Amino acid sequence: MGNSTAASKAAAPNSASRAPGTAPVTPGRSGRKGGGAGAGSRTSGSSHAERVFLVQTAFAELGGSAHGPGEIAECTGLDDSVVYRILQSGIYQRIFERVDRGLYRLRTSAAQLAFTALDHRLDGATSQTVLRELRMATDGGLAFLYMVAPFSGAQRQCVDMAVGDSDLAELGMTPRDVLSVTRSLRTGASGRTILAYLPEVLQQRVLSEPVPDQAGPGVYRDNDALRASLAEVRDLGYALGYEECMAGWNSCAAPIMWDGAIMGAVLLLKLKSVMPVAPEDVIEATKEAAAELSRYGAARPTADQA
Secondary structure (H helix, E strand, O other): OEOOOOOOOOOOOOOOOOOOOOOOOOOOOOOOOOOOOOOOOOOOOOOHHHHHHHHHHHHHHHOOOOEOHHHHHHHHOOOHHHHHHHHHHHHHOOOEEEEEOOEEEEOOHHHHHHHHHHOOOOOHHHHHHHHHHHHHHOOOOEEEEEEEOOOOOOEEEEEEEEOOOOOOOOOOOOHHHHHHOOOEOOOOHHHHHHHHOOOHHHHHHHHOOOOOOOOOOOOOOOHHHHHHHHHHHHHHOOEEEEEOOOOOEEEEEEEEEEOOEEEEEEEEEEEOOOOOOOOHHHHHHHHHHHHHHHHHHOOOOOOOOO
């Protein structure tokens, strides 16, 4: 939470993301090779399975709500006709749906696959232990776990905390503040930490949003400065926030990465009078807490699979 220096060599955002086009394309045209995410490294789409995965991934990389076969072909480097056949097959398999003449989008069953993939990655007991250890290591700092919100677009949600006997009133925050200021990814150290690793198309969506009215005096209001802070987040591996979400509170945040994707951030919050600048031990403790939660979430075989 504070106008910040920020965070991480861990992983760069998806620089291959592209802004979605708008014109639907008639299926069956000759495809455009070499245009998009898959074209550079997968010029031939050597197997049917690979081509299907490329089409599915294109929806995430293009962003937006719906796309035509030609647009997906340009992104993947596949022929329009190949993309069209995959889309038609995917409709019957309940992976894609047609929303307009020549336009398609992923079905919500894709989200069900994601929920299944995330199941059992992290439980409340584990996150609470990590947050309490962070609180102890930072002499009573307030520790929070923010995760990417699944149903509200590019936003974040606080899912766990270790604050001792403190409450939101002591922090100068109301429940309304939690639902407005702290869910925005353009405010606060944890918000910018998550934003730094999202695909460019989602970053652009967030940068187009207004700054929450209740944001603190240190919030980034200039988008160029905000973009520069995101690069710093990726370079350093953490973000420092100075009164971004609320006056009188400074913060440090570090990213939680699962299988190379940003899932959330650990946030350490302290009064400005106690922590005018985050010391090295606070930064390292916050990074270690995030790294531990990243290790818990990383894909690995279960005992009976090993």
